[in-house]
Amino acid sequence: MDLALFQKAIAETYLERDAERGMSATVAWLAEEVGELAQAVRKGSPAQQLHELGDVLAWLASLANQLDLSLAEAAGRYASGCPRCAGSPCSCSEA
Amino acid sequence: MDLALFQKAIAETYLERDAERGMSATVAWLAEEVGELAQAVRKGSPAQQLHELGDVLAWLASLANQLDLSLAEAAGRYASGCPRCAGSPCSCSEA
Numbered sequence: 001m002d003l004a005l006f007q008k009a010i011a012e013t014y015l016e017r018d019a020e021r022g023m024s025a026t027v028a029w030l031a032e033e034v035g036e037l038a039q040a041v042r043k044g045s046p047a048q049q050l051h052e053l054g055d056v057l058a059w060l061a062s063l064a065n066q067l068d069l070s071l072a073e074a075a076g077r078y079a080s081g082c083p084r085c086a087g088s089p090c091s092c093s094e095a
Numbered sequence: 096m097d098l099a100l101f102q103k104a105i106a107e108t109y110l111e112r113d114a115e116r117g118m119s120a121t122v123a124w125l126a127e128e129v130g131e132l133a134q135a136v137r138k139g140s141p142a143q144q145l146h147e148l149g150d151v152l153a154w155l156a157s158l159a160n161q162l163d164l165s166l167a168e169a170a171g172r173y174a175s176g177c178p179r180c181a182g183s184p185c186s187c188s189e190a
Contacts, residue, residue: 001167001174003096013176013183027133034129038122041162049162054169056155060148067136067144072096074149079096081108088108 010061105156125154
């Protein structure tokens with residue numbers, strides 16, 4: 001699954017409606033889905049966890065769409081190791 | 096950027112340390128990064144927003160790694176339109 005194609009699919013499916021609601025509503029919805037993911041991690045099945053991971057990713061993509069930013073570019077910062085120490089594995093001291 | 100390759104890069108860079116801290120610490124860190132993203136959406140520059148989008152994505156990938164689940168599979172649920180109504184654009188009534 002290519003991240004840019006995923007973000008495009010989310011735009012085609014949801015951008016018009018999500019943009020109408022506005023950015024703050026999208027941030028609120030993302031927070032809600034992170035809460036559902038946290039609950040699934042604590043007491044959900046793997047299928048539920050997978051479902052919630054997908055929902056968080058979808059809201060993150062919707063937010064990126066509204067910001068006109070690329071998730072693939074955002075991810076690129078981590079593509080060749082830790083962006084702080086450049087190590088892989090990371091050798092930063094605990095922040 | 097392929098989502099599976101991104102998740103693998105995050106595993107190579109962070110999995111050993113993140114797994115040592117445990118799943119709850121990763122959930123807490125993800126929540127912290129979502130907060131930073133929310134702030135950047137409200138008053139940050141596009142560069143800061145891009146940075147925070149990447150950080151949320153990285154913690155989401157770390158969580159998926161610890162759950163032994165695939166972000167690409169999670170994203171796949173949205174690949175051909177809305178998973179509820181199957182429409183693209185989505186034609187679900189407001190939930």
